[in-house]
Amino acid sequence: MSLLIKNGLLLTEENSWIETDILIKEGIIAKVGKNLEQNGEEVIDAGGKWIAPGFIDLHVHLREPGGERKETIATGTMAAAKGGFTTIAAMPNTRPVPDCPEQLKWLNERISETAAVRVLPYAAITTRQLGAELTDFTALKEAGAFAFTDDGVGVQSAGMMLQAMKKAAALNMAVVAHCEDNTLISKGSLHEGRKAKELGLNGIPSVCESVHIARDILLAEAAGCHYHVCHISTKESVRAVRDAKRHGIRVTAEVTPHHLLLCEDDIPGLDANYKMNPPLRSAEDRAALIEGLLDGTIDFIATDHAPHTSEEKAEGLELSPFGIVGFETAFPLLYTNLVEKGILSLKQLIDFMTVKPAHVFGLPYGIIEEGRTADLVLIDLEHKEEINPDTFLSKGKNTPFGGWNCTGWPALTIAAGKIAWKKGMVTA
Ligand SMILES: NC(=O)N[C@@H](CC(=O)O)C(=O)O
Ligand SMILES: [Zn+2]
Ligand SMILES: [Zn+2]
Numbered sequence: 343m344s345l346l347i348k349n350g351l352l353l354t355e356e357n358s359w360i361e362t363d364i365l366i367k368e369g370i371i372a373k374v375g376k377n378l379e380q381n382g383e384e385v386i387d388a389g390g391k392w393i394a395p396g397f398i399d400l401h402v403h404l405r406e407p408g409g410e411r412k413e414t415i416a417t418g419t420m421a422a423a424k425g426g427f428t429t430i431a432a433m434p435n436t437r438p439v440p441d442c443p444e445q446l447k448w449l450n451e452r453i454s455e456t457a458a459v460r461v462l463p464y465a466a467i468t469t470r471q472l473g474a475e476l477t478d479f480t481a482l483k484e485a486g487a488f489a490f491t492d493d494g495v496g497v498q499s500a501g502m503m504l505q506a507m508k509k510a511a512a513l514n515m516a517v518v519a520h521c522e523d524n525t526l527i528s529k530g531s532l533h534e535g536r537k538a539k540e541l542g543l544n545g546i547p548s549v550c551e552s553v554h555i556a557r558d559i560l561l562a563e564a565a566g567c568h569y570h571v572c573h574i575s576t577k578e579s580v581r582a583v584r585d586a587k588r589h590g591i592r593v594t595a596e597v598t599p600h601h602l603l604l605c606e607d608d609i610p611g612l613d614a615n616y617k618m619n620p621p622l623r624s625a626e627d628r629a630a631l632i633e634g635l636l637d638g639t640i641d642f643i644a645t646d647h648a649p650h651t652s653e654e655k656a657e658g659l660e661l662s663p664f665g666i667v668g669f670e671t672a673f674p675l676l677y678t679n680l681v682e683k684g685i686l687s688l689k690q691l692i693d694f695m696t697v698k699p700a701h702v703f704g705l706p707y708g709i710i711e712e713g714r715t716a717d718l719v720l721i722d723l724e725h726k727e728e729i730n731p732d733t734f735l736s737k738g739k740n741t742p743f744g745g746w747n748c749t750g751w752p753a754l755t756i757a758a759g760k761i762a763w764k765k766g767m768v769t770a
Contacts, residue, residue, distance in 0.1 A: 343760060344368075346380055350388035350720065352710065357689040364393065366716040369759030374712055388720055391753055392688075395696040395708045396428025396459075396717030397673065401493070401572055401596060401644035403665070404430075404461070406452065408437025413649040413737045418669075419458040421647075421736035423763035425669035426719035426752035429700075429707050430647075431462040434471065435494030441466040441477045443485035450486050459757045460707075460717075462488035464518065467506045473498050479509040489516040489703070493572055496522035496554055503558060507565035516568040516703065521554035521579070522619070531660050533621040537606035543660065546621050552578035559586040559593055570702070571595040573646050575620035577630035584639040594702045596644040597631050599672050603679050604628070604742065612659040615742045618648065619664035632685060635694065642698040645672050649738020667738040671729055673721070674748035682749060688723075716759040725751045 345366040351359045352374070363378040364371060404418040415432075422430050432449075440446045446465055453461045465487035469475045471494060479490060490510055497503045497519065510517045527550055532538050534545025555571055559582060562569035571583060574595045586593045600618065605628040609616040616622060634640040648665025655662045673695070680686040686694075700708035707717055729746045731739035755763040 344383035345386060345756065345759065346378060346383040347386045347388050347393065347718070347720070350391060350393035352393050353689055353692060355689070357687045359392070362393070364710070364718070366756070366759045369716055371710065371712055371714050371716045374710065386754065392721040392723055393710065394426070394692050394719050394721055395710050396719050396755060396757060397426045397695040398429045398699040398705070398708055399427050399645050399647070399669070399672075400431040400642070400699050400703065402430045402432055402647040402669070403435065403649065404432045405436060405649060411651055411737070414456070415452055415461065416456040416458070417735060417737050418647070418649070419461060420763065421667070421669040421734060423458045423755045423757065424735050424752065425671070426673050426721065426755055427459060427669060428717035428719070428755060428757040428762070429460045429462065429705065431464060431488050433493040434464045434466045434491065439466045439470050440464070441469050441471070443478070443481045446482060446485040446487060458762045464488055464491045464493070466490070467492045467497055467517065468502065471495055473502060476502065476505055476509065479513055479515065483513050483515060487515070489518050489570070491518035491520065491572070493518065493520040496520055496524065498524055500557055500561060504561045504565060507561055507567040507569065511565050511567035516570050517562075518570045518572060519554065519558055520572045521551045521558065523550050523553050526550035526553065530621070531617055532609065533606045533623045535606050535624050537609050541612065541659075548576040548578055548623065548627070551620055552576050552582060555579045556582045559583070559591055562593060563591045566592075568592045568594070573598050573601065573620055573644070574631065574634070574640060575601050575623050575627060577627050580630045580634040580639055584634065584637070587639060594641045595639065596642050597635060597640045598644060598646045599668060599675050600666060600742070601628065601631055602635070602643070603675060613742070614655045614657065614659050614662035615666060615740050617659055617662055617664055618646070618666050641702050643672070643676070643694045644699070645669060647736070649736050650740050652739060655740045666740050666742060667734065667736050669736060670734050671741060671743050671748075674727070674729070674751050675743060675746065677723070677750035678748040716756055718756040719752050720754040721750060722753045723750045725749065725753070727751055
């Protein structure tokens with residue numbers, strides 16, 4: 343299939359734009375330039391919309407296998423495509439866990455049969471993510487693991503983490519960490535701070551995260567491994583990563599849209615759509631995350647798309663599972679609340695969602711250039727719409743952002759040269 347995109351606006355390095363056409367042939371960007379001639383290709387008139395590299399989200403939960411009531415690879419990747427994402431990396435906290443080559447092979451087959459966009463599967467660090475026994479990293483790498491993580495739980499033992507990092511270093515793979523010390527969780531459902539006190543609930547202290555990050559940075563230095571911090575949320579964590587980078591330690595970090603845009607003060611009461619792990623922290627923490635993103639301490643943005651059923655979320659703040667969905671709101675939220683407010687330039691936002699994650703993990707995506715895979719998103723920066731969870735393609739409707747008015751929405755997503763989602767498209 344060949345496609346010709348006409349009259350798109352392409353962002354330049356200087357945060358300016360040029361008008362361009364893009365010719366796509368057999369999944370590859372064949373030509374970028376003005377007034378390209380049509381030779382029987384399907385034409386897409388971008389009509390002044392912006393063309394960005396397809397977004398890359400390296401922290402998502404697709405729930406399959408085992409959690410199909412919350413999401414499947416098919417529904418999750420359709421939601422991703424609608425959000426403008428063309429490459430996503432799926433976390434291994436499924437049932438079963440991809441902790442052996444057979445399971446990973448099954449997953450890769452399922453992905454190739456049902457996914458609407460590219461899915462890179464993580465493999466677990468420990469068997470069944472129980473923290474007791476290291477998985478076979480060599481075999482898992484051969485079977486197609488993208489990187490190693492036990493996301494959903496922290497690796498409690500420093501000894502286990504060091505072993506994992508040494509193995510990963512030898513294979514030139516990354517260890518990706520959910521940082522949480524189980525002795526410090528305190529059975530909390532939100533941040534240990536003002537709001538927890540006001541609601542009379544147990545809080546999760548900041549040290550619960552930062553102590554793991556500090557530990558792991560020293561372990562990564564000893565092992566010489568690429569260590570990546572998931573969903574960073576506290577000012578102390580940002581400080582630790584900043585300090586580690588200054589010392590030349592190979593640490594990188596991601597932050598979620600919700601931690602950039604919300605803090606504990608925004609939690610209206612006992613609404614479980616504000617419950618996620620790590621929790622929404624203090625206003626100072628939120629400011630430190632933005633500062634960390636701006637000064638390069640935090641490398642990129644990842645949604646931590648974590649769908650749960652409405653029944654589960656109806657159990658309330660204390661009993662419901664942690665997590666919120668992210669694919670279908672990430673760009674409009676960040677564009678409206680960071681770019682339009684002058685905190686980030688459009689170029690910076692696009693980089694945090696494309697070039698940077700690709701660069702950190704050595705992926706050949708996130709760049710619009712002749713010869714590259716045609717992963718693209720057309721964005722309508724003028725379009726205004728209210729976030730309505732009922733319209734989500736994800737099975738998960740669990741978001742605290744329902745009713746937010748946003749400007750700047752994806753209109754069409756092309757993944758590996760094929761239209762993966764188009765505004766107004768009817769899906770099953
Ligand atoms: N972030 C969350 O609140 N929940 C995630 C787990 C995780 O990312 O740690 C989930 O799987 O639901
Ligand atoms: Zn996590
Ligand atoms: Zn997660």
